[in-house]
Amino acid sequence: MSDTVVVGLDVGGTSTRATALTLTGERLGTGRAGGGNPTSHGAERAAAELLRALRGALANVDPTRVAAGTIGLAGAARLLADPAGRAAFDRAWRDAGLRCPYAVHGDALVAYASGTAAPDGTVLIAGTGAITAQVRDLRLDRVADGHGWLLGDAGSGFWLGRESVRRLLADLDAGRTPGALATAVLTELMGSAEIAARPRDTVDATIQTVTRRPPIELARLAPLVVTAAADGEPVATALVAEAAAHLVDSVGRIRPAGAVTPVVLGGGLLTGDTPLAAAVRAEVGRHWPAAPLRTAGDGAAAAAWLAARELPEVTDPTALHARLFPTTP
Amino acid sequence: MSDTVVVGLDVGGTSTRATALTLTGERLGTGRAGGGNPTSHGAERAAAELLRALRGALANVDPTRVAAGTIGLAGAARLLADPAGRAAFDRAWRDAGLRCPYAVHGDALVAYASGTAAPDGTVLIAGTGAITAQVRDLRLDRVADGHGWLLGDAGSGFWLGRESVRRLLADLDAGRTPGALATAVLTELMGSAEIAARPRDTVDATIQTVTRRPPIELARLAPLVVTAAADGEPVATALVAEAAAHLVDSVGRIRPAGAVTPVVLGGGLLTGDTPLAAAVRAEVGRHWPAAPLRTAGDGAAAAAWLAARELPEVTDPTALHARLFPTTP
Numbered sequence: 001m002s003d004t005v006v007v008g009l010d011v012g013g014t015s016t017r018a019t020a021l022t023l024t025g026e027r028l029g030t031g032r033a034g035g036g037n038p039t040s041h042g043a044e045r046a047a048a049e050l051l052r053a054l055r056g057a058l059a060n061v062d063p064t065r066v067a068a069g070t071i072g073l074a075g076a077a078r079l080l081a082d083p084a085g086r087a088a089f090d091r092a093w094r095d096a097g098l099r100c101p102y103a104v105h106g107d108a109l110v111a112y113a114s115g116t117a118a119p120d121g122t123v124l125i126a127g128t129g130a131i132t133a134q135v136r137d138l139r140l141d142r143v144a145d146g147h148g149w150l151l152g153d154a155g156s157g158f159w160l161g162r163e164s165v166r167r168l169l170a171d172l173d174a175g176r177t178p179g180a181l182a183t184a185v186l187t188e189l190m191g192s193a194e195i196a197a198r199p200r201d202t203v204d205a206t207i208q209t210v211t212r213r214p215p216i217e218l219a220r221l222a223p224l225v226v227t228a229a230a231d232g233e234p235v236a237t238a239l240v241a242e243a244a245a246h247l248v249d250s251v252g253r254i255r256p257a258g259a260v261t262p263v264v265l266g267g268g269l270l271t272g273d274t275p276l277a278a279a280v281r282a283e284v285g286r287h288w289p290a291a292p293l294r295t296a297g298d299g300a301a302a303a304a305w306l307a308a309r310e311l312p313e314v315t316d317p318t319a320l321h322a323r324l325f326p327t328t329p
Numbered sequence: 330m331s332d333t334v335v336v337g338l339d340v341g342g343t344s345t346r347a348t349a350l351t352l353t354g355e356r357l358g359t360g361r362a363g364g365g366n367p368t369s370h371g372a373e374r375a376a377a378e379l380l381r382a383l384r385g386a387l388a389n390v391d392p393t394r395v396a397a398g399t400i401g402l403a404g405a406a407r408l409l410a411d412p413a414g415r416a417a418f419d420r421a422w423r424d425a426g427l428r429c430p431y432a433v434h435g436d437a438l439v440a441y442a443s444g445t446a447a448p449d450g451t452v453l454i455a456g457t458g459a460i461t462a463q464v465r466d467l468r469l470d471r472v473a474d475g476h477g478w479l480l481g482d483a484g485s486g487f488w489l490g491r492e493s494v495r496r497l498l499a500d501l502d503a504g505r506t507p508g509a510l511a512t513a514v515l516t517e518l519m520g521s522a523e524i525a526a527r528p529r530d531t532v533d534a535t536i537q538t539v540t541r542r543p544p545i546e547l548a549r550l551a552p553l554v555v556t557a558a559a560d561g562e563p564v565a566t567a568l569v570a571e572a573a574a575h576l577v578d579s580v581g582r583i584r585p586a587g588a589v590t591p592v593v594l595g596g597g598l599l600t601g602d603t604p605l606a607a608a609v610r611a612e613v614g615r616h617w618p619a620a621p622l623r624t625a626g627d628g629a630a631a632a633a634w635l636a637a638r639e640l641p642e643v644t645d646p647t648a649l650h651a652r653l654f655p656t657t658p
Contacts, residue, residue, distance in 0.1 A: 150544055162480065166480055169480060173582040
């Protein structure tokens with residue numbers, strides 16, 4: 001058993017991470033590569049990044065020792081439905097010297113498993129977008145939101161960024177002196193907080209600046225909101241509270257009232273010690289007082305754990321999880 | 330004086346209308362042509378539509394009798410700042426046989442003047458987009474919203490359409506049986522109200538259908554919301570109330586508390602006898618109980634009236650307005 005190794009990959013839009021583990025939780029290697037999402041990068045490039053990350057994790061490991069592997073990625077269902085994408089991933093797997101099969105799971109399941117070993121629970125992820133999923137027997141069951149910036153992702157980084165610009169424009173319309181958040185947003189967008197003699201000119205210039213770029217780039221303004229809220233800025237504090245309400249509303253669409261299973265918070269906006277994470281914790285606690293609250297951790301290790309628990313020799317996957325994620329309460 | 334004629338044009342994105350009037354308010358002719366907005370159609374095509382509408386209005390009028398003219402169009406400031414656009418409009422004006430000068434005003438001012446002769450007041454327009462303007466001495470003064478679908482137009486047709494889809498997706502997420510509005514929206518988008526065995530498949534298909542088209546086309550769903558609200562459908566009724574609150578919020582950014590000047594409602598969503606118009610009237614009445622409420626009417630006639638009141642022989646423009654818009658209380 002001590003010779004057996006499992007491999008996990010967390011494939012994201014901006015980076016791919018791989019980890020090789022023993023079944024006692026020892027980390028034998030990690031690898032990192034560029035974004036490897038086949039939907040956004042194309043199957044060949046995604047597979048090349050996958051291979052690079054795998055080679056990093058297996059630099060000091062005999063790949064024939066690897067008994068199981070799991071790949072977590074956004075849009076897992078699309079990959080599984082795409083023969084060319086699947087073939088490219090199969091090739092990368094073999095080129096890394098791996099002979100075992102691998103499983104593909106959604107990134108939401110991997111985020112969930114990085115926060116808890118409990119088979120049933122809820123994961124809420126807020127980064128550029130926002131999505132919630134119910135997990136049953138460590139499989140994704142129902143999903144809420146994740147509808148994209150035009151129709152959903154309420155409470156996400158995109159949402160926070162867009163709302164911060166809307167509040168700025170409302171201040172300019174009303175002739176109010178912009179507060180700290182609006183000033184920061186205006187400076188970020190326009191390079192200066194100066195307002196034209198006719199404020200409508202600043203309104204028009206701001207709208208032009210935003211609409212020249214892809215809408216999703218509004219998410220870049222989210223850190224300004226989070227930082228301002230941490231400083232107690234009133235508009236930012238209100239936006240963060242509204243975002244938390246939206247996020248927990250989407251949880252409520254699929255998580256039963258009175259549920260006592262864990263809720264795992266993931267994504268860049270919820271894994272740090274931010275006012276938004278605190279507001280979401282408070283809201284979740286208000287709706288589900290008995291729910292253990294967890295924070296998502298190392299996704300590649302969680303993917304490797306999902307692989308390990310399929311092996312017959314892993315008789316206590318919960319104990320292995322506790323060794324892998326010792327800080328998880 | 331009885332020989333003098335004025336001409337007005339209301340240039341919109343989908344149609345251009347022209348009217349020729351005597352100074353006693355007699356309509357001598359009207360003309361109609363396609364959309365003539367130089368921003369969306371290009372200056373040459375816009376000028377060609379302008380000429381066609383003018384020729385219709387002047388079919389039975391000697392153009393040398395025309396002493397003044399006004400063109401109302403969205404983005405009037407852009408036309409005035411664009412020498413090529415201005416030259417194309419000048420040419421169309423001369424080609425119609427007109428020798429007098431003409432003024433260019435924003436469509437919001439023309440909508441305002443179609444509802445009241447009062448020099449000061451407020452106009453709120455909600456159609457595909459939404460904008461509010463303060464009018465002072467029959468000139469546009471401050472403006473609120475009109476920020477476009479990505480960042481603003483709160484309570485507009487786009488907003489109603491997008492929110493109706495968001496409510497549908499929330500129903501599907503939660504496994505709720507869609508109500509009458511959600512059913513109508515699903516049928517309009519997908520050709521059927523059928524929900525897949527995995528409702529997430531219907532969610533994904535709906536999002537794909539919407540995102541394949543330009544976002545602004547979500548405004549096409551607004552009539553479904555208005556109709557459902559008229560039938561008392563609860564989700565539609567709530568959306569209409571929320572839209573009215575957004576629209577009146579933008580009025581509040583620029584209209585002083587306690588103002589007693591008129592408020593003119595314009596745009597396709599507010600000129601009919603719709604639940605949204607009723608909700609906006611109620612909200613405006615709540616905030617400004619003494620404000621006379623008016624509805625926008627014939628924009629081309631209002632533009633002609635704006636032209637007439639600049640002529641020295643028009644000594645009582647309010648009386649002329651009353652003759653032109655007899656149904657306005």
